[in-house]
Amino acid sequence: MKKRIAILGSTGSIGTQALDVIAAHPDFFSVELLFANSNADLLIEQSTAFKPNVVIIGKKELFDKVNTALSPHSIKVYAGMDSLIQCMNMETLDMVLAAMMGYAGLLPVTEALKNGKPVAIANKETLVVAGDLITKIAAENKAAILPVDSEHSAIFQCLQGEQINPIRKIILTASGGPFRGKDKNFLNTVTPQQALKHPNWSMGNKITIDSATLMNKGLEMIEAKWLFGLKPEQIEVIVHPQSIIHSMVEFEDGSIKAQMGLPDMKLPIQYALAYPKRLAHGYTNFDFTLFPQLTFEKPDDETFRCLSMARQVMIAGGNAPCIMNAANEVAVDAFLNSQIGFLEIPVVIEHCLDKISQSKALSLDDYQRFDRESREAAKHFIQHKSITSPVR
Ligand code: NDP
Ligand code: MG
Secondary structure, X not given: OOEEEEEEOOOOHHHHHHHHHHHHOOOOEEEEEEEEOOOHHHHHHHHHHHOOOEEEEOOHHXXXXXXXXXXXXXXXXXXXXXXXXXXXXXXXXXXXXXXXXXXXXXXXXXXXXXXXXXXXXXXXXXXXXHHHHHHHHHHHOOOOEEEOOHHHHXXXXXXXXXXXXXXXXXXXXXXXXXXXXXOHHHHOOOOHHHHOOOOOOOOOHHHHHHHHHOHHHHHHHHHHHHHHOOOHHHEEEEEOOOOOEEEEEEEOOOOEEEEEOOOOOHHHHHHHHHOOOOOOOOOOOOOHHHOOOOOOEOOOOOOOHHHHHHHHHHHHOOOHHHHHHXXXXXXXXXXXXXXXXXXXXXXXXXXXXXHOOOOOOOOHHHHHHHHHHHHHHHHHHHXXXXXXXXXX
16 A cells, blocks of 8 residues: 655645655655645646645635646645645545645644644644644644654654663754854854855755754754653754764763764655655765765854754743744744844844743644734834844
């Protein structure tokens, strides 16, 4: 039996690579559902090639275009987030790949897990915002959450066969992004174009900016906390510019397991989709002699304040990660649109964390409210340019 997959965010960097993985293993996988937000042309092309049963376009105004193009095929076409959420109970879905950008993943992932569907999760923001609730829903419904993020896939792989052995700590590796080693004076003037040039990975714009601010590693610490049930002090970050070791686990006896390979997201995507099986791959094999030096250094979390901020937020818990995530999404968008500078991103987030009061035990409605409040606070702050001196 082929595994029937739903890809949420099929037109993005992860989504398109997931389709490459599926195309390379036609005996193992089939595409049951494709969801994209606005890229109707690519969604139509993908749907024509992979012939899913259901196709959903997020933007309702694009429904006619997609529906007309796919009418010669026997594909059901819907539009809007509500339709996607409703489809998460389809009996014909064996697995959901959450590969959309940002907070938008929260509701469909929750619904998939409520219906007992295993979720391969690239969309880290969902775990950052509501990791407590998401992991509870997954446990109650016996639905697996399989990491796709390369660091978390590495840790997951290191943990295979170690069920009885407690983790002493995990070591998340970070490339350091395009501005590794730069100071605040340099960062004060960087443009979105400079920030979008990641040294090792080709990814969507939002995560690429998060990598440049080191917020991505901050989000990944919180993601790891929920995926592996860790305390904040068990999560360490180390800069490893070559991105060959994807992350490590240290056990009680001091032994450290690392997972290595070339930086290629198809590998962790394939591992999550095929788990527990390892499938053959057609990509370049790793050659140690081409990487005679693997180096490691401490992250500069004084210059890259998003990382230290995310650690504090992880420790605070409750609604703090949700507020931080929403403010970060607004701030990154404003930076990409040249409304604020690179160093103003953490200033916007800090403002929202200060402005919105802390709260603990949260329902899905609460998360939605705090997300809204934080976005409004961030937008208001940016519009009124209350930002004074980002260089501290
Ligand atoms: P992209 O920006 O390349 O793709 C985003 C996808 O989400 C697109 O299909 C897009 O649709 C859809 N989308 C965008 N906005 C919305 C919205 N408001 N509602 C619903 N769908 C939306 O992102 P990536 O593929 O790079 O990243 C996706 C997720 O995976 C992120 O959470 C990221 O952090 C995570 N991730 C990515 C990695 C990577 O290598 N790229 C590595 C590890 C994690 P459309 O284009 O049609 O508008
Ligand atoms: Mg990652």
